[in-house]
Amino acid sequence: MSYTIAMAGKGGTGKSTIATLIIRYITEELRKTVLAVDADPNSSLGISLGVNVNGTIADIRDDVVEKRVDIPATMSKERYIEYCIEDCIVEENKFDLLTMGRPEGPKCYCYANNLLRKYLDKTEKSYPYIVIDNEAGMEHLSRRTTNDVNLLIIAFESTIIGVHTAKRITDLIESLPIKIKEKVYVICKVPEKGISEKVESEISKTGFEISTRLPFNNEIYDSITSGESLLQINKENIVYNEIKNLMNNFILMSADK
Ligand SMILES: Nc1ncnc2c1ncn2[C@@H]1O[C@H](COP(=O)(O)OP(=O)(O)OP(=O)(O)O)[C@@H](O)[C@H]1O
Numbered sequence: 328m329s330y331t332i333a334m335a336g337k338g339g340t341g342k343s344t345i346a347t348l349i350i351r352y353i354t355e356e357l358r359k360t361v362l363a364v365d366a367d368p369n370s371s372l373g374i375s376l377g378v379n380v381n382g383t384i385a386d387i388r389d390d391v392v393e394k395r396v397d398i399p400a401t402m403s404k405e406r407y408i409e410y411c412i413e414d415c416i417v418e419e420n421k422f423d424l425l426t427m428g429r430p431e432g433p434k435c436y437c438y439a440n441n442l443l444r445k446y447l448d449k450t451e452k453s454y455p456y457i458v459i460d461n462e463a464g465m466e467h468l469s470r471r472t473t474n475d476v477n478l479l480i481i482a483f484e485s486t487i488i489g490v491h492t493a494k495r496i497t498d499l500i501e502s503l504p505i506k507i508k509e510k511v512y513v514i515c516k517v518p519e520k521g522i523s524e525k526v527e528s529e530i531s532k533t534g535f536e537i538s539t540r541l542p543f544n545n546e547i548y549d550s551i552t553s554g555e556s557l558l559q560i561n562k563e564n565i566v567y568n569e570i571k572n573l574m575n576n577f578i579l580m581s582a583d584k
């Protein structure tokens with residue numbers, strides 16, 4: 328069974344940044360392979376990982392459901408879809424990336440989500456780790472595309488709105504029929520002057536156990552704004568080191584690893 332890590336949090340908080348640094352930690356420090364899944368329709372994980380994405384599950388769904396392609400007579404529809412998914416996976420040295428994309432039309436997510444889920448069920452055994460970068464709206468978690476999750480990372484910023492959103496996400500998750508073994512709260516982009524007393528007080532009211540406080544960091548900011556891969560940032564980067572500590576605590580402590 329793979330160890331699955333999934334991201335949750337409001338838009339623009341730092342989910343993709345954390346997901347990318349976790350992928351870096353697993354591949355560089357643990358020297359294990361990862362299936363990275365960009366489950367956000369506004370795909371961006373490819374950019375922060377520095378790879379070109381040439382196809383998405385949504386494209387496959389559109390081709391098959393809208394009958395834009397002729398499935399070869401020698402292949403079943405299922406086999407054809409599987410073949411297309413394998414074709415759109417970007418294979419890097421240490422990780423593979425599968426991108427969900429945005430299907431056309433409002434009702435099309437279910438089919439694409441099912442494709443992703445079936446594929447994850449089937450390939451799970453090939454990857455010791457799966458890292459899923461979700462969209463802000465939690466659509467994928469709520470539609471159960473995400474398999475059982477070993478570690479859910481709920482990211483939020485150190486603002487009143489950030490804390491309230493993290494609370495709402497927590498309530499939503501608790502109402503869903505997905506198994507989450509552990510969840511951790513990570514505060515992102517903490518300013519140099521620290522977190523205000525008011526926000527600290529809101530956080531303590533929620534009872535969240537905060538695992539990590541990631542500082543706002545110029546190297547990360549500059550790297551993303553210039554479209555560069557986060558895999559290139561300095562090994563000693565403070566945010567990367569915080570992520571390493573977080574992962575050491577959870578992944579290495581996990582009984583089956
Ligand atoms: N610790 C940090 N220090 C400085 N900037 C950061 C940090 N973490 C994230 N950012 C910046 O914040 C922006 C949003 O980050 P990111 O894309 O990781 O968030 P997200 O939650 O994945 O957003 P979305 O919901 O839009 O996918 C990016 O410009 C990124 O560079």
Ligand SMILES: [Mg+2]
Binds near residue numbers: 342344371
């Ligand atoms: Mg993102």
